[in-house]
Amino acid sequence: MESEKILVGDALDLRMEQQARPKDWVPPEPLPRYDLVVIGGGTAGLVAAHGAAGLGASVALVERRWLGGDCLVTGCVPSKALLRSARAVQEVRRAPELGVGATLGEVDFSAVMARMRRLRAEIARTDSAARLAEIGVHVFFGSATFSGQDRIEVEGRTLRFRRAILATGARPRGLSAPGAGEVPFLTSETVFSLTERPRRLIVLGAGPVGCELAQGFRRLGSEVVLIDRGRLLSRDDPEASDLLRQVFEREGIDLRLGQAPTGVRLRDQEVVVHLAETEVSGDRLLVALGRDPNVEGMGLEAAGVQVREGKLVLDERLRTTNRRIYASGDVAVPYQFTHAADATSRLVLRNALFRGRRRFSELVIPWCTFTDPEVAHVGSAPGSVPPGASTVRVGHEHVDRPILESRTDGFTKLHVDRRGRIVGATVVGAEAGEQMAEIVLAMSARLSVQQLVDAVHLYPTRSEVVRKAAEAWLREHRWARLRRWAGLALKLGSAA
Numbered sequence: 001m002e003s004e005k006i007l008v009g010d011a012l013d014l015r016m017e018q019q020a021r022p023k024d025w026v027p028p029e030p031l032p033r034y035d036l037v038v039i040g041g042g043t044a045g046l047v048a049a050h051g052a053a054g055l056g057a058s059v060a061l062v063e064r065r066w067l068g069g070d071c072l073v074t075g076c077v078p079s080k081a082l083l084r085s086a087r088a089v090q091e092v093r094r095a096p097e098l099g100v101g102a103t104l105g106e107v108d109f110s111a112v113m114a115r116m117r118r119l120r121a122e123i124a125r126t127d128s129a130a131r132l133a134e135i136g137v138h139v140f141f142g143s144a145t146f147s148g149q150d151r152i153e154v155e156g157r158t159l160r161f162r163r164a165i166l167a168t169g170a171r172p173r174g175l176s177a178p179g180a181g182e183v184p185f186l187t188s189e190t191v192f193s194l195t196e197r198p199r200r201l202i203v204l205g206a207g208p209v210g211c212e213l214a215q216g217f218r219r220l221g222s223e224v225v226l227i228d229r230g231r232l233l234s235r236d237d238p239e240a241s242d243l244l245r246q247v248f249e250r251e252g253i254d255l256r257l258g259q260a261p262t263g264v265r266l267r268d269q270e271v272v273v274h275l276a277e278t279e280v281s282g283d284r285l286l287v288a289l290g291r292d293p294n295v296e297g298m299g300l301e302a303a304g305v306q307v308r309e310g311k312l313v314l315d316e317r318l319r320t321t322n323r324r325i326y327a328s329g330d331v332a333v334p335y336q337f338t339h340a341a342d343a344t345s346r347l348v349l350r351n352a353l354f355r356g357r358r359r360f361s362e363l364v365i366p367w368c369t370f371t372d373p374e375v376a377h378v379g380s381a382p383g384s385v386p387p388g389a390s391t392v393r394v395g396h397e398h399v400d401r402p403i404l405e406s407r408t409d410g411f412t413k414l415h416v417d418r419r420g421r422i423v424g425a426t427v428v429g430a431e432a433g434e435q436m437a438e439i440v441l442a443m444s445a446r447l448s449v450q451q452l453v454d455a456v457h458l459y460p461t462r463s464e465v466v467r468k469a470a471e472a473w474l475r476e477h478r479w480a481r482l483r484r485w486a487g488l489a490l491k492l493g494s495a496a
């Protein structure tokens with residue numbers, strides 16, 4: 001039984017709503033036909049609408065809830081605001097290690113959440129309905145349903161289009177264990193409406209959302225049990241999972257890995273999760289078992305858009321089986337991140353409006369889980385490194401900045417092909433996500449590790465790790481060969 005409250009509904013939330021879904025919004029009179037209709041006003045939809053309007057196209061955007069979508073209301077923005085407060089707690093706890101006396105007072109959980117709502121309301125201005133209207137986008141609030149190959153219905157209005165983009169996002173997967181119907185649980189949609197700190201939070205699922213929130217709530221003072229049938233962050237490098245496991249154990253998170261729930265029930269107002277040989281209980285249960293694309297209830301059949309096993313059927317250019325309709329963001333691709341929503345919308349815009357031929361597989365899409373340390377990855381993973389490529393690893397305990405910060409938990413791994421180009425990387429450490437920028441640029445621009453080494457990196461920064469890793473690869477694979485040749489040349493020279 002999923003809790004339903006997404007917003008608290010206080011003055012801060014009303015301020016957010018006034019931007020993201022104004023109560024007094026008067027929808028415009030629809031044009032006879034739009035160049036582009038965008039369905040969904042999350043990151044993917046907003047990027048598409050802004051881009052197309054900027055190019056002079058006539059654009060309508062339909063949103064059933066709030067502009068800004070998941071990222072603004074129930075995803076990146078609230079989670080990163082909460083994690084910032086959690087990090088502050090950890091900084092105070094660790095201050096004595098730096099010679100600074102500090103004692104942690106009581107964490108005011110409701111103030112932490114109010115700060116989050118205040119920042120969310122502030123950020124909502126960026127993508128407000130008023131801003132979209134200013135650039136000429138026609139904004140309609142309501143659920144869009146296709147009524148034909150080239151038209152949708154929204155709140156009794158028909159919008160016809162030359163091209164459409166499905167940007168309807170994804171939603172948290174529910175709980176299917178026996179007993180799920182009787183047990184109240186939170187998901188990423190509802191967890192940010194908490195105003196009281198859970199005493200003991202059970203988190204089901206140790207993917208990015210589960211891991212970030214488990215650590216966040218633990219640092220803010222909840223007892224936390226984290227359950228997963230596999231390891232932490234199963235899509236990341238196993239060494240990264242292992243390092244994070246050690247950090248979580250140190251911070252007192254009760255980890256139940258390699259265990260799946262066999263059932264759930266309520267006992268004296270407590271949620272009980274049964275595992276194969278034991279059970280755990282808590283006052284709150286957070287289900288973070290992944291997210292499914294929103295493809296239902298839109299009349300996709302009427303538009304000739306095919307869905308297979310709950311996913312849109314798309315070609316490499318992210319076009320659906322109706323050649324007028326494209327898709328981007330969480331509904332379209334397995335990389336369910338804001339930057340992927342942004343990138344796929346840009347790609348789709350070119351393909352939809354300019355008959356472009358850009359392929360999804362050409363994009364280099366990194367990801368980062370904002371735990372502490374952060375876990376960031378791009379490209380090939382250890383198990384899928386192409387033949388002939390090799391891996392170098394630099395531990396952050398060998399780099400000055402992490403040493404000086406007393407934050408050496410972490411490493412940088414580069415997978416490099418024979419030609420000296422990076423094909424994949426994992427960075428674990430403080431601000432690992434920031435370090436990824438250089439690696440992604442190198443991969444996108446096909447720079448060689450030699451070029452990375454030649455670029456002067458600021459000292460002392462964490463970016464030096466990337467240079468050191470690139471240098472380590474050159475030392476092992478190029479310079480050793482050069483030294484051998486040089487040695488041979490010297491020998492030949494002295495023999496002559």
Ligand SMILES: Cc1cc2nc3c(=O)[nH]c(=O)nc-3n(C[C@H](O)[C@H](O)[C@H](O)COP(=O)(O)OP(=O)(O)OC[C@H]3O[C@@H](n4cnc5c(N)ncnc54)[C@H](O)[C@@H]3O)c2cc1C
Nearest residue numbers: 040042043044064069070071075144169329330336337338
């Ligand atoms: C807790 C959490 C933390 C996250 N943190 C990060 C992070 O740090 N970094 C990162 O990159 N990503 C993060 N993400 C993922 C990120 O939020 C999503 O990848 C991103 O929001 C996807 O954007 P989108 O536009 O594809 O979908 P959404 O933002 O979900 O937007 C889709 C929109 O479509 C609307 N819609 C759906 N159906 C219809 C319809 N029929 N008619 C009209 N409107 C419709 C929905 O209401 C919604 O507003 C996080 C996600 C969660 C849950």
